[in-house]
Amino acid sequence: MIISELCGQTWTLTKKELLLIARRRWLSTFIRAVAFPIVLTAILASVKTWIHNDGGYGTATPSPIRTLSEAFAVVGDTRKQFVIVDRGLQGADVRAVIDELDQAARDGGRNVQFVTDSRQLIQVCPSSSKGVTSCFGAIDFWSSPDQGPNAIWNYTIWQDSVIAGADVRSDANPAQLYTIPLQRAVDSMISRRNNGTALPDTVLQYPFTSQTQAAVDFRDDKFFGLLITQALGFALFLAMCGITYHLTGHVVWQREAGLLQLIDAQMPNTSRWECLVARMFATHLAFDLIYMPAWIICGAVVGTIIYPHSNAVVAAIAFAIVAQFTQSGQKSTQEAAVIATGLLFPPSSFVYFLVSGAVSEIFSLPLTPHQSIPSLLGGLLEIRVWSLTPAHFLGFFAFQIALYPILAIFIERFLWGCSFRGRHLRSAPEMAGNALRIKNFTKRYNGAAKKRDRTLAVEDLSLDVYAGTIMVLLGQNGCGKSTTLSCIAGLESITEGTIELDGTGGVGLCPQKNVIWPDMTVEEHVRFFEHLKKPSCRPSQAEVDRLIDGCDLKKKTHASSKTLSGGQQRKLQLCMMLAGAILVTVIWLTNGYAWYRIGYMFQSFKDNKAVDDVSFGIMPSEKFALLGPNGAGKSTLISLIRGDLQMDGSSSNAEIHIAGDSLISSPVAAKQHLGVCPQFDAVDSMTLKEHLEFYAQARGLSSKEKDENINKIISRLGLGDHTNKLVKKLSGGTKRKMSLGIALVGNPFVLLLDEPSSGMDAASKRALWSTLTAISEGRSLLITTHSMEEGDALCDRAGIMAGRMLALGTIKSLHERYSDKVYVHLVHQNAPRSTPEKMASLWQWVNSTFLVAETEKSVGGQARFAVPRARQGTQSDQLLDGSHLGKLFQAMEAHKERASIRDYSIGHATLDQVFVNVCQGVDEENSAAVHRGGGLFSCVLGRSK
Numbered sequence: 051m052i053i054s055e056l057c058g059q060t061w062t063l064t065k066k067e068l069l070l071i072a073r074r075r076w077l078s079t080f081i082r083a084v085a086f087p088i089v090l091t092a093i094l095a096s097v098k099t100w101i102h103n104d105g106g107y108g109t110a111t112p113s114p115i116r117t118l119s120e121a122f123a124v125v126g127d128t129r130k131q132f133v134i135v136d137r138g139l140q141g142a143d144v145r146a147v148i149d150e151l152d153q154a155a156r157d158g159g160r161n162v163q164f165v166t167d168s169r170q171l172i173q174v175c176p177s178s179s180k181g182v183t184s185c186f187g188a189i190d191f192w193s194s195p196d197q198g199p200n201a202i203w204n205y206t207i208w209q210d211s212v213i214a215g216a217d218v219r220s221d222a223n224p225a226q227l228y229t230i231p232l233q234r235a236v237d238s239m240i241s242r243r244n245n246g247t248a249l250p251d252t253v254l255q256y257p258f259t260s261q262t263q264a265a266v267d268f269r270d271d272k273f274f275g276l277l278i279t280q281a282l283g284f285a286l287f288l289a290m291c292g293i294t295y296h297l298t299g300h301v302v303w304q305r306e307a308g309l310l311q312l313i314d315a316q317m318p319n320t321s322r323w324e325c326l327v328a329r330m331f332a333t334h335l336a337f338d339l340i341y342m343p344a345w346i347i348c349g350a351v352v353g354t355i356i357y358p359h360s361n362a363v364v365a366a367i368a369f370a371i372v373a374q375f376t377q378s379g380q381k382s383t384q385e386a387a388v389i390a391t392g393l394l395f396p397p398s399s400f401v402y403f404l405v406s407g408a409v410s411e412i413f414s415l416p417l418t419p420h421q422s423i424p425s426l427l428g429g430l431l432e433i434r435v436w437s438l439t440p441a442h443f444l445g446f447f448a449f450q451i452a453l454y455p456i457l458a459i460f461i462e463r464f465l466w467g468c469s470f471r472g473r474h475l476r477s478a479p480e481m482a483g484n485a486l487r488i489k490n491f492t493k494r495y496n497g498a499a500k501k502r503d504r505t506l507a508v509e510d511l512s513l514d515v516y517a518g519t520i521m522v523l524l525g526q527n528g529c530g531k532s533t534t535l536s537c538i539a540g541l542e543s544i545t546e547g548t549i550e551l552d553g554t555g556g557v558g559l560c561p562q563k564n565v566i567w568p569d570m571t572v573e574e575h576v577r578f579f580e581h582l583k584k585p586s587c588r589p590s591q592a593e594v595d596r597l598i599d600g601c602d603l604k605k606k607t608h609a610s611s612k613t614l615s616g617g618q619q620r621k622l623q624l625c626m627m628l629a630g631a632i633l634v635t636v637i638w639l640t641n642g643y644a645w646y647r648i649g650y651m652f653q654s655f656k657d658n659k660a661v662d663d664v665s666f667g668i669m670p671s672e673k674f675a676l677l678g679p680n681g682a683g684k685s686t687l688i689s690l691i692r693g694d695l696q697m698d699g700s701s702s703n704a705e706i707h708i709a710g711d712s713l714i715s716s717p718v719a720a721k722q723h724l725g726v727c728p729q730f731d732a733v734d735s736m737t738l739k740e741h742l743e744f745y746a747q748a749r750g751l752s753s754k755e756k757d758e759n760i761n762k763i764i765s766r767l768g769l770g771d772h773t774n775k776l777v778k779k780l781s782g783g784t785k786r787k788m789s790l791g792i793a794l795v796g797n798p799f800v801l802l803l804d805e806p807s808s809g810m811d812a813a814s815k816r817a818l819w820s821t822l823t824a825i826s827e828g829r830s831l832l833i834t835t836h837s838m839e840e841g842d843a844l845c846d847r848a849g850i851m852a853g854r855m856l857a858l859g860t861i862k863s864l865h866e867r868y869s870d871k872v873y874v875h876l877v878h879q880n881a882p883r884s885t886p887e888k889m890a891s892l893w894q895w896v897n898s899t900f901l902v903a904e905t906e907k908s909v910g911g912q913a914r915f916a917v918p919r920a921r922q923g924t925q926s927d928q929l930l931d932g933s934h935l936g937k938l939f940q941a942m943e944a945h946k947e948r949a950s951i952r953d954y955s956i957g958h959a960t961l962d963q964v965f966v967n968v969c970q971g972v973d974e975e976n977s978a979a980v981h982r983g984g985g986l987f988s989c990v991l992g993r994s995k
Contacts, residue, residue: 056328058585059317063332064339066570066578071300072340074569082292084344090289091348094282095355101277102270106217110257113221121231122158124222125186131175132160133188133208135168141196143243148191150239160186171208181211187232195244203240207232216257223257230255275409278356283404290348297337308565315539315559318475318583318630322540326459334455403443472544473537475553483883485552486515486538492546493533507533510547517552519882519910526811532562558627564619566626568612572603575611576625583630601625617680661687662854668830668847670799673822675841675848676834677961679969682852684834688802691832692726693717709799722749725793729804731777731785738780738788739764739773742795749796763791767821783814787821794825801825803833807840819844838961848961850968857968861961868967869959871903871916872932877953881911888950889913895949899941901929916963 071079116124132155134148155162163174168190175185188208195201213224238249261269278286304310314325481487489512495505508530515521523531536542538549539559551557566575576597580589598607601621606614611622661683668674678684689695690706693713697704706713709723734741742763746756764770767787772780777788786806793801806822807815815837822831822844835841841848841861848864850857857864878884878892889908896902896915906914919932930937935956942954 055585056319056324059319059582060328060332060335062578062581062585063313063329064336066567067300067333067336068339069574070567070569071336079340082296083341087289087292087341087344088347088351091286091351094285094289095351097277097282098274098355101274103266105263106219107259107261107263107266108218109259110218110221112254112256115234115253115255116226116231118154118231118235119158121227122155122160122186124227127159129184129186129228130159130161131183131185132162133171133174133185134162134164135171135188135190136164136166137191138166139191139194139197141194141198143196144191144194144198146243147194147236147239151189151236154235155186168206168208175210177210183210185210187228189232189236205236207236216259218257218259221257226255226257278404283401286352286404287400290345293337293341297333301333308561308563309567311541312559312561312565312626313582315541316557316579316583316627316630318553318557322463323459326462330455330458330462402438403440406438406440406443472547473540473549474551475557476550478552481517481550481552483517484514484550485517485519486513486521487550488513488534488538488547489550490547491534491537491544491549493530493537493542494545496545508537512547516882526813529811558630560623560627564616564623566611566619566622569610571608571610572598572614572622572625573607575622576629579626579629597625597628601628615680620680661690664851664855666849666855666858668800668832670830671827672847673826673831673833673845675845676832676851677836677838677841677848677965678851678856684851685804687851688804688832688834691802692724693721722796723799725796725798725801727789727793727801727803727806729808731789732792733777733785736777737774738769738777741777741788742791745792745795751796759795759797763794766794766825767791783810783818786810786818790818790821790825798829800830800832803831805835805837806833807835807837815840838965842961850965852969857964864961864964864968865959869963870919871959871963872919872935872938873914873916873957873959873963874900874938875955876913876951878911878913879950879952881952884911892949892951895945899930899945900938901931916959 134152136148139145152162165171165174168188171188175183175188177183190206190208192204192206193199193201194203198204207229209224209229213229216223216225234249234253241247241249301310310329313329314322317325317328319325319328491508491511492506493508495507511530511534513521523534525531533542537544538551539557570578573594576594577589580594595604595607598604601624603618603621603625606618611619614622664683664687666674676684676687686695690697691708691713697714704714706720708720711720711723713720736744739760742760743756746760751759764773767790769784769787769791772784777785780788790803790806793803803822807818810818819840822833831845833841833845845861847858847860849855850864857868859867876892876896878888880888889911892913893905893908896913900915900917901921902915903918904916917930917932917938921931921933930941932938938956942951942956945951946954
């Protein structure tokens, strides 16, 4: 494939990822991809501001000391108390100072109190838990030249904890407001008493701190650097690693749902590597675009706040690189371990890179590629470091960017990717008219250790499928059908042989179960696969609309796939397969997942009704088939009968009776008569008998009743050989029998069976039908099914509904009323390569020989038409009707060679034809729209008391 087409596929896949992640889930994506990393990074970066000092260290500019009156004025009405400790000194000098100080304090608006002992200060000036009081200060006079020891002035100034600390940028530090003005005032009073000399009016003060501003800044940087090395480095990584969980979870979810395999299988690339590279690069690119705003903002925050001396781009790149990987970080203090973990694990490289930057910031130096940590530290910090430089870690990042995508592609290829070994896409001339060619295909599962335990799924299969034909693989469960289709689709590898496909138009795949994106609309699904399969030829809107309309999804074009019914989802799967004008399609049809099936819907949509005026009853020992197209309301009806849903308030006359008890007025009693077998087996990690015992206890059976009932069920269903086996290891048919046994626990009168034979082969189905016939004696069976063969062979009566009951009666009466025709199937001699001219000649003979009532479109050299069983009126055109089958056979044999007929079949109508004829003309969207209950409803099940 040329580069431009590969780039087109990559961009298509990228847009799909952006649609799913950024548009459909915008709020959760915004929180985890933008808001969370930015907020957490900002919080972590602000730690530097929280722990960093705000300056004010060193030596201040000289300023005059305030007088005591000026200090009182600055303090204002706070700290009104002023205390003088008077120890009873009687000297004239000390009494004069005390009196003058008392008067100065009172003039300054202070409340002066005298105490005789400094221990009384605790009561006069009580302190808070932080050591703060309401006192301006206290002074304690011990002696003076006239009295006291040593004949000197001795006094003590008491202050609380407010005087701690200083800011050299301010002249209003506590010491400058309280201590120094008080000391200057007392010293001035003493000086005047000693020699009559007053102190100078202006005395300068020089506030200073014990540490310089540079020393404090270095201490804070050192602490923050150590904090990064010990904790914040990894915390910053956690802030940015959300993409690892987001991307990984998104990819794994798609892989579990089978979406990645579906994409790989339908990409028309000749090389498997191209599919993987395009898909993985698209996912990477989409998540990069989503997370890029957060990376840029976080890089700017980190570069501005945490690493102001380094290049912010370096920090941003470090964040962006580490967020691409899903490895877990490790930590080591040894150089060898640093090299090993840094080289192999991106988170470790990221943390080491942050540590290197943090050490550079301690010294206010930019982060340079060749600056090692030991050369910077010089023994200043007591931490064990490595000698690697930032250049080493940038090299590690480059190595990881190149290595991990390659490793991811290899792992994806060998564990999960589609297999191209033995599978080849050929051109149309090479295929010589074949769309598929299988030669000596063998598939063996070699997982077992012993060779004899290895499973041979398919052995030496060879077949050709002509272009324009439909080939159906039939076989019992486990015969290798799904394995063969998986290998054709490239979902599994081929052990031996080759599979060749016409790859000129790509390959379409319709897997066994619905594989769709719940949040994408029908149109978005179709456009995605159109662009993926034909990157160089984009379809027009008319082509997309035509494909959607052809699959009967026109009214659901802009609806999310999760709102579609099961059958509509199957149609969407068909659209996805046919998108891109593919030539080879691979479809699983053996799972019982019908094209017309509605899933359990428990939600109302506007005013549409799912069940509208439905009434029917089931007699004891009767098997009743409930049929209908997808969205017909069958599952809603079953949910109403089970009591899972309540009917609308408008349904005042609605009634549901189960074995004589009303589900509305006596729900507990009614449910005692009901047994339910769901479509999907409810399997737990228990044995078969433990399952039955659990449900018996849930029904409230006594110990004796439980044992008798379980033994009878096991014997009746032929489960004796599997009693003590884990149910998860049993075959699908045995699991269905167990589900039927669970429904029979408690011997209920009414059984609800939801597609009981889904996923079974023909032999297993017939065995189950025999079992159901055997247990139906005395019970009423309500069976929902999309297998018309099952309804025809098993049931006594049937009801066909599409919101309302369209037809109701015995199987025989439905045949007579709605399909009283004989159906003829012809195969041309040259099928499947019959030319249009030869088919036109065949139809000309048919129209000239038979009274044709209806026809179907010819496909692959086949012609189908219906002949009425009886004429209406008298006609002399000599055309044959279906009143005498012998005449039809005679006409076929007589003209077989002339009409170029290789094979033919003639038969009466089946329930399939009845179903189609009944549902013909019914507007599914209007008459069978989903609603929670609705309309008038009446149902009588089982016997009356």
